[in-house]
Amino acid sequence: MKADGRSRRETSRPMSKPEPVDPGPVEVFAALGDPTRLSLLTKLSDGQTRSIAALSADTKLTRQAVTKHLHVLEHAGLVKSIRVGRESQFGYRPGPIVEARSYLDRVSAQWDEALARLKALVER
Amino acid sequence: MKADGRSRRETSRPMSKPEPVDPGPVEVFAALGDPTRLSLLTKLSDGQTRSIAALSADTKLTRQAVTKHLHVLEHAGLVKSIRVGRESQFGYRPGPIVEARSYLDRVSAQWDEALARLKALVER
DNA sequence: TTGACAGGCAACCTTTTGGTTGCCTTTTTC
DNA sequence: GAAAAAGGCAACCAAAAGGTTGCCTGTCAA
Numbered sequence: 503m504k505a506d507g508r509s510r511r512e513t514s515r516p517m518s519k520p521e522p523v524d525p526g527p528v529e530v531f532a533a534l535g536d537p538t539r540l541s542l543l544t545k546l547s548d549g550q551t552r553s554i555a556a557l558s559a560d561t562k563l564t565r566q567a568v569t570k571h572l573h574v575l576e577h578a579g580l581v582k583s584i585r586v587g588r589e590s591q592f593g594y595r596p597g598p599i600v601e602a603r604s605y606l607d608r609v610s611a612q613w614d615e616a617l618a619r620l621k622a623l624v625e626r
Numbered sequence: 627m628k629a630d631g632r633s634r635r636e637t638s639r640p641m642s643k644p645e646p647v648d649p650g651p652v653e654v655f656a657a658l659g660d661p662t663r664l665s666l667l668t669k670l671s672d673g674q675t676r677s678i679a680a681l682s683a684d685t686k687l688t689r690q691a692v693t694k695h696l697h698v699l700e701h702a703g704l705v706k707s708i709r710v711g712r713e714s715q716f717g718y719r720p721g722p723i724v725e726a727r728s729y730l731d732r733v734s735a736q737w738d739e740a741l742a743r744l745k746a747l748v749e750r
Numbered sequence: 751t752t753g754a755c756a757g758g759c760a761a762c763c764t765t766t767t768g769g770t771t772g773c774c775t776t777t778t779t780c
Numbered sequence: 781g782a783a784a785a786a787g788g789c790a791a792c793c794a795a796a797a798g799g800t801t802g803c804c805t806g807t808c809a810a
Contacts, residue, residue, distance in 0.1 A: 532659025536768085537652050547733045549740025555786060567769050569787075588777040588786050596737050603730040606723055609671045613720050616673025660798085679756060689757080691799050698797095712756050712807040
């Protein structure tokens with residue numbers, strides 16, 4: 503049932519921006535788990551904003567295929583798009599990557615602790 | 627082009643274990659991009675090794691479903707299994723997570739550099 | 751030695767995913 | 781104002797993913 507995620511909390515804030523609120527790590531990892539999308543993202547992470555046509559240029563895929571991938575990335579909050587004139591410019595959004603990284607950090611940390619405990623136990 | 631990553635090195639070792647050689651970040655991210663698998667992995671990252679039955683216990687899924695997920699994780703190098711007696715024990719393998727993290731680090735780094743350059747340019 | 755427990759294997763099913771083609775709308779540009 | 785460039789939308793398709801059931805093989809314990 504997915505738990506609204508915007509119901510409680512933020513009671514004080516003046517109801518300002520909707521702010522896509524990047525989804526959990528699972529969706530982010532899923533979005534990264536495709537070669538096309540990963541390369542699109544790393545390309546965009548250079549800070550430059552690009553049109554769909556530009557991004558489709560160097561893949562063998564159709565423009566529509568690329569479009570779909572971009573939407574997946576956008577849904578995961580990894581990328582944002584704004585329509586400017588006749589083209590929509592896609593740009594990198596750092597948030598989810600940072601979160602994903604810290605998620606992995608926590609996993610690693612748990613592992614390291616476990617190792618440390620084991621070591622301590624053995625050396626005792 | 628990806629650079630084998632296991633070609634040189636180990637020339638001296640007597641052709642011992644194939645050593646799964648964890649696959650690229652894409653496969654790792656794909657493996658993490660599923661709620662069941664992510665929770666299996668975080669569970670295992672406490673360093674304890676668990677049987678399939680034990681891991682299936684607290685999910686609503688079938689044992690076989692869990693088995694499949696474990697194999698996906700194993701293929702991605704995130705987990706290893708050894709058969710002990712009548713049960714196979716699954717354990718965490720830290721390598722790929724570390725790699726994945728450093729991949730995200732590089733993406734973040736590229737983004738940060740881009741930002742810095744932009745800032746420098748503007749403030750000039 | 752006979753259950754019961756743990757797991758492998760395979761067939762099968764449904765939904766999702768990744769991709770395509772075709773066509774229509776909106777901006778540019780000449 | 782008409783052609784071209786950029787995209788959106790929708791239908792459609794094949795393959796992969798996620799899951800289930802059924803059955804067979806080892807292994808442990810009584």
